[in-house]
Amino acid sequence: MIDTTRIQAITLDLDDTLWPVAPVIVHAENTLRDWLQQHLPRTAQLWQTPDLPREVRRAVVQRHPERRHDLSFLRREMIRDVMVQAGDAPGHADAAFEVFFAARQQVTLFEDSLGTLRALAGRYPLLALSNGNANVRQIGLGDCFVASIAASQVGCAKPDRRIFQAAADAAGLAPEQILHVGDDAQLDAQAAREAGMQAVWLNREGKPWPLETAPPPQIHTLATLVQWLLPR
Structure with a gap:
């Protein structure tokens, strides 16, 4: 499981995490x-x-x-x-x-995305962290995020640890204080861990962990994050 006591902010991938791309x-x-x-x-x-x-x-x-x-x-x-x-x-x-x-920018969110974002944004600063060129403000999610970190801005793409560090810098936190959530085992979950963050693998389709490393905590729906991070 993740160490919820250390989490001060959350970074989220966009494509195939918040909507099917x-x-x-x-x-x-x-x-x-x-x-x-x-x-x-x-x-x-x-x-x-x-x-x-x-x-x-x-x-x-x-x-x-x-x-x-x-x-x-x-x-x-x-x-x-x-x-x-x-x-x-x-x-x-x-x-x-x-x-x-x-x-x-005309996306159709997964049904659990908007409610999860709004719930988490009430407790944690959320930062978009993507290799793609989706714009959360144009999509209509700007009020959920305090910053958006894109590969085009940083000059490198995931799994390069520099893009994760750029997100940590934008949040004003150390990487170990951030939880990263994304759908890609290598580019999101493993890369975030190598960059010093905690990570959750969003595995909507129930695929087996494809890497030789020990798997991180995984969820099959974003709504599970609310259960883990915002217990009643």
Whole structure:
């Protein structure tokens, strides 16, 4: 079990922790495709070439390895590259990205997310800690969090311990005073422990612990956190 007496703040992963991310990305991709079809049909047609987005992403990462953690930058540059290949003006990339980005913020929370966040926020400072580019304020969860730590801001992504330290610094606490909660065994649970935090693995699907290390405490629903941390 976790040592609740040491916890002074909680960091939470976002994608697949507070909402399922796959349908969000599908929706954002479809929204971008529709916009391109309306405004830049040549780019739209090229974008739908099988495997092209993956190849373009690989090329962008090769050109900018120092930005591989910044998903918004990679997406914008991918769009720009395809526009150039299609013979369209690359200056449209910013507008196209904003269409994608706005759709990417349209999430459907897991049914236990909002109630858990509100309950925990009444007792602990909550910090979002994500490799992705979801924006908790645009999503409508800004009032639950005191800070949001993203890989694009820090310059590195989980499992790098520096992003966990950045969250601890933002909270004004030592890592051992923070509990991290996330769905990924390696990037969240194990990495947080290696960075000196306590960790809980959110294992909604009941998967076996995939690493050779001893498993951390695990939960199958976020609501369990309320039972552990806010006993009646």
